[in-house]
Amino acid sequence: MSVGRTHSVSLIGLHGEIVEVEAVFSAQLPKFVIIGLPDAALGEARDRVLPAAANSGCELPSRRLTVNLSPAALPKQGSGFDLAIALAAIAATGAIASESIDRVVHLGELGLDGRLRPINGILPAVSAVAAAGFETVMVPSGNVDEAELVPGVRVIGVPSLRDAAIWHGGEYEPIPVEPLMRGGVDDPEEDHRDLADVIGNPEAVEAMVVAAAGGHHVFLLGPPGSGKTMLAERLPGLLPDLDPVSALEVSSVRSLAGLPVGRELARRPPLEAPHHTATAAALIGGGTKQIRPGAAARASGGVLFLDEAPEFNVNVLDALRQPLESGVISIHRANAIAQYPGRFQLVLAANPCPCGQYGSRDSDCTCTPSVRRRYLARLSGPLLDRIDIQVRVPRITSAQLRTADDARRLSSRAARERVIAARARAAHRLASTPWTINAQVPGYWLRHPSRRLGPVATASIDRALERGGITMRGYDRVLRLGWTLADLEGAEAPSADHIGRALFLRKAMAS
Numbered sequence: 317m318s319v320g321r322t323h324s325v326s327l328i329g330l331h332g333e334i335v336e337v338e339a340v341f342s343a344q345l346p347k348f349v350i351i352g353l354p355d356a357a358l359g360e361a362r363d364r365v366l367p368a369a370a371n372s373g374c375e376l377p378s379r380r381l382t383v384n385l386s387p388a389a390l391p392k393q394g395s396g397f398d399l400a401i402a403l404a405a406i407a408a409t410g411a412i413a414s415e416s417i418d419r420v421v422h423l424g425e426l427g428l429d430g431r432l433r434p435i436n437g438i439l440p441a442v443s444a445v446a447a448a449g450f451e452t453v454m455v456p457s458g459n460v461d462e463a464e465l466v467p468g469v470r471v472i473g474v475p476s477l478r479d480a481a482i483w484h485g486g487e488y489e490p491i492p493v494e495p496l497m498r499g500g501v502d503d504p505e506e507d508h509r510d511l512a513d514v515i516g517n518p519e520a521v522e523a524m525v526v527a528a529a530g531g532h533h534v535f536l537l538g539p540p541g542s543g544k545t546m547l548a549e550r551l552p553g554l555l556p557d558l559d560p561v562s563a564l565e566v567s568s569v570r571s572l573a574g575l576p577v578g579r580e581l582a583r584r585p586p587l588e589a590p591h592h593t594a595t596a597a598a599l600i601g602g603g604t605k606q607i608r609p610g611a612a613a614r615a616s617g618g619v620l621f622l623d624e625a626p627e628f629n630v631n632v633l634d635a636l637r638q639p640l641e642s643g644v645i646s647i648h649r650a651n652a653i654a655q656y657p658g659r660f661q662l663v664l665a666a667n668p669c670p671c672g673q674y675g676s677r678d679s680d681c682t683c684t685p686s687v688r689r690r691y692l693a694r695l696s697g698p699l700l701d702r703i704d705i706q707v708r709v710p711r712i713t714s715a716q717l718r719t720a721d722d723a724r725r726l727s728s729r730a731a732r733e734r735v736i737a738a739r740a741r742a743a744h745r746l747a748s749t750p751w752t753i754n755a756q757v758p759g760y761w762l763r764h765p766s767r768r769l770g771p772v773a774t775a776s777i778d779r780a781l782e783r784g785g786i787t788m789r790g791y792d793r794v795l796r797l798g799w800t801l802a803d804l805e806g807a808e809a810p811s812a813d814h815i816g817r818a819l820f821l822r823k824a825m826a827s
Contacts, residue, residue: 320407322417324400325441326392329654332444336386339404344380352385355393372430372478396435399424416484424456430477434458439571442466457495511728516712528554529738530800531755533662538709540672544665548621553728555585562617585618592627613656625664626694640702738803759792
């Protein structure tokens with residue numbers, strides 16, 4: 317009794333595990349059995365593999381077929397095991413050599429006509445193949461460009477099951493088929509939004525530059541039409557290109573989420589702006605059958621923008637508190653724990669009240685004080701305590717619009733050059749640590765006796781801490797802001813002026 321044996325990949329989050337796929341026929345009543353904790357989509361492989369094999373000219377015998385997925389205790393999800401199951405079954409008949417398929421990892425979903433459909437998550441799956449030491453992976457033709465982004469692995473693209481069997485030595489006559497391809501990929505590098513488009517509000521513009529330089533989170537408070545959305549959407553344009561590790565991480569999350577991945581890794585930081593009706597699963601990630609990344613994971617390495625933040629469900633917003641601290645999104649289910657990267661810059665934007673006119677110079681607010689308090693109280697204190705920069709964004713006046721000097725407005729290109737220079741100073745200072753930007757540095761490191769700032773420099777935040785104006789977390793975040801301001805100005809260490817300005821950026825809404 318011959319056993320066909322090959323390999324595939326099971327993804328839980330971005331982590332992939334190699335799965336051994338075994339198939340054997342036995343002299344019993346015809347039946348197709350899959351064992352090894354398959355989910356519903358994988359269990360339906362029996363209804364895809366048999367007709368696909370028949371329509372490919374690789375018909376399987378009418379006997380009991382048992383497919384074992386090992387390790388048996390590992391949950392396995394999705395239709396990406398179809399190709400491995402089909403080839404293991406064909407090898408069990410002796411039509412192809414089991415030794416050939418045993419050296420190759422197979423990924424792909426079968427159509428009923430035998431063609432291979434592109435699947436999601438090819439990039440992290442092939443990365444797992446490379447990490448496991450395999451040299452060759454076979455994927456659908458529509459996934460070849462994405463799979464080839466992983467170095468050190470030979471990628472074989474096939475349009476159909478018949479072509480896969482022929483590649484492994486099957487004696488079948490080649491039949492040309494049209495491969496199934498993914499849709500076109502939009503160019504993510506094209507972004508025509510420029511910081512120079514923002515008229516007025518120089519303090520808010522500078523706050524966005526500081527946020528980009530240090531990787532700080534931002535809360536923008538102001539009436540409708542003050543430019544909060546314009547500022548938030550231009551923050552990714554101020555950030556430097558992603559390094560190779562971050563680029564692979566961002567592209568892997570896109571691949572797992574079913575978003576198109578081009579012929580090159582993503583180089584520009586992403587921007588995610590979910591609607592305020594988003595659920596916790598949509599924002600953080602989740603799912604009952606298969607755990608999917610949410611908007612926060614897709615924004616890792618870039619910006620997560622929550623417009624009309626008080627309109628979000630309170631529980632949804634508070635779910636961000638743990639990723640903001642750890643930089644990791646962990647989703648726990650009964651049978652698995654999926655982890656996604658969560659190092660994004662959070663930008664919250666809110667009106668000062670439900671009608672949006674409180675504090676406006678040209679309109680009257682119709683909200684009572686209690687209504688205003690309840691509205692902003694939807695943003696919990698612990699969440700706001702994790703936001704480094706909190707600024708008010710007033711509406712510009714007609715006089716400001718008429719007298720705006722286009723030549724003096726800061727462009728995204730010029731701002732990005734300042735940000736890159738400031739980040740280079742921070743990276744040089746943090747070269748012997750696991751951190752690269754100021755927002756990642758823990759407070760205990762900044763307050764170490766060898767790096768502690770003098771009492772003159774920290775006098776303002778010492779007083780604020782004593783009076784209860786800031787928490788200990790807020791104290792550390794002001795220190796980080798102070799170092800970012802010093803890096804932007806090329807100073808060796810923050811001065812009392814830098815710390816004072818950092819405290820203002822932290823507490824501007826209270827003033």
